Amino acid sequence: MHATLDRQKLAQLADGPPSAAIRIDRLDRAIGLLVDHADEIAATLREDFGHRSIEASLVTDVAASIEPLKHAKRHVRQWMRRERRAVSPAALALLGARAWIDYQPKGVVGVMSPWNFPFNLTFAPLAGILAAGNRVMIKPSEFTPRSSALMQRMIASAFDDTEIAVFTGDADVGAAFASLPFDHLLFTGATSIARHVMRAAAANLVPVTLELGGKSPAIVGCDADLALAAKRLMFGKTLNAGQVCVAPDYALVERQRIPAFVDACRAAVTGMFPVLADNPDYTAIVNDRHRGRLRAYLADARAKGATVIDLHAGATSDERRMAPVAVLDVDDGMEVMREEIFGPILPVLPYDRIDDAIAYVNAHARPLSLYYFGNHTEEQERVLARIVAGGVTVNDTVMHLTMDDLPFGGVGPSGMGAYHGIDGFRTFSHARSVYRQSRFDVSAMLRPPYGKMVSRLLAFKIRR
Known part of the structure; x- marks a missing residue:
C-alpha cells in the first residue's frame, strides 16, 4: 500500500x-x-x-x-x-x-x-x-x-x-x-x-x-396521513432489511395515534412482502454476528419491559431473513435505544406535544438523518428549525440521499x-486563494517608515 x-x-x-x-x-x-x-x-x-x-x-x-x-x-x-x-x-x-x-x-x-x-x-x-x-x-x-x-x-x-x-x-x-x-x-x-x-x-x-450513522428519528406529525407515512417509513426501514445508515431508527408518534400507526406499519409491510420466507424481494441480515446482535437487542428490550410486535401479518422469517418488528414501551436504558439498530426493528415512542418530540431528539446525539411526516406548515418549520441533523427528508425517507445536487453528510457523532x-x-x-496586486504600488503606505498617511488610514479603519 x-x-x-x-x-x-x-x-x-x-x-x-x-x-x-x-x-x-x-x-x-x-x-x-x-x-x-x-x-x-x-x-x-x-x-x-x-x-x-x-x-x-x-x-x-x-x-x-x-x-x-x-x-x-x-x-x-x-x-x-x-x-x-x-x-x-x-x-x-x-x-x-x-x-x-x-x-x-x-x-x-x-x-x-x-x-x-x-x-x-x-x-x-x-x-x-x-x-x-x-x-x-x-x-x-x-x-x-x-x-x-x-x-x-x-x-x-x-x-x-x-x-x-x-x-x-x-x-x-x-x-x-x-x-x-x-x-x-x-x-x-x-x-x-x-x-x-x-x-x-x-x-x-x-x-x-x-x-x-446514529439513531435517525422519524417524527409523525399531528396531521400526518398514517397509511401513507407508514408505507414510506417502512420502505426506508425494510430497504436492505434496515441495513442502511439513513434508515429511520425510531419513530416518534402522538400517544393516542400509536395503535393506528402500528396497524398501518403492519399493512405496509405485508403489502410490500406478502411472505418473508424465501421472498426474493426481502434481503437477509448480512451475517451471523449481526443477526445475533439484533436478536440480543430484542431480548434485552423484552427483559426490561418492552412490547415487541410483529409487523408482518402471519408470515415468519427464514433463518437469514428477519421479520420487521415494532417495539413499544421502550426507554433509554434499553440497547435498542442506545445503539444504532441497522436492522428491521422499529422502536415507537409516544409524545404529547411536538415540542416533547423535538426535546427528545435534541437530548441525544445529532442524527445523520431526520424525517418528518405531515403537512402542518408551522409544525414542520418548527421541527426543521429546532433540530440539527445531517440531512432531512420531509414526507418520505432516504430520498435526500439520492439528490445529486444536495450535500450528504452528518454532524458531530453522525x-x-x-x-x-x-x-x-x-x-x-x-x-486555493489567489490575490494579484495592482501594477500601482498601493502597499507602499504599509511599509515603514510609518508616517501621517498611515495614521490617517488607521483612524479611518479603526472606527465603528
Missing part, C-alpha cells in the same frame, strides 16, 4: 492537474464498469448477504452509483472554472487588483467503504473525487469479501494502479490503510470505528470526511464533512 501511494503521488506531481477531458474519461470508465458488471454485482451481493434482492441491488448499488458519476461528468467543466472573488477595499479593483479561487486536486484520496452498499458507497464518492482530479486508493469491507474481490478485479481491468487501486483484507489491513499519509481520507461506517480511523489519520494530519455533486468536488479539492 505504501508503494502504491508513493507511485500515485509521484504520478500526480509528474502529470500535474488533469484536464477536464482526462477527468471525464475516468468518470466514463467508472460508469462503464458499473454498466458492464451490473448483473455480476447484483449476483455477488446476493451471495455475500446470503440473500439480497437482485432488483434492490441494481437500484441501490448500480443505478444509484451511475447517476452521481453522470452528474459529475455533465458538470465537471463548470466546477473547474476559476471562481472570481471581490477584492477589499473595492477601490483596489479600480486600480487593477484581482482575487480568485482555483480548485486544485488534493492529490491521493483514500476511501474506506462499508459492507451494506459496497459498490454505491465506493463509486458514488468517486464522482467527486475523480471530478476533482485526484487519484484514489480504496479499502472495501471484509464483511462482503466476494464484492470486495469483484470490485478489485473491475477496477484493475479499467484503471492503472497509479489512478485507482483497491486493497482487500481484514481489520488489520484497514488499520494500516487508515494510517497512510493520504491527502484526504473518506471513511463510511460505524461511529465506534471512526474514532480509530480519525486517530490514525491525525498522526499524519490527514483531513478526513466521516460518513457515519459524521463530518459532506459530498455529492459540487459539494463533493469541493470536499476533495483544495480551494
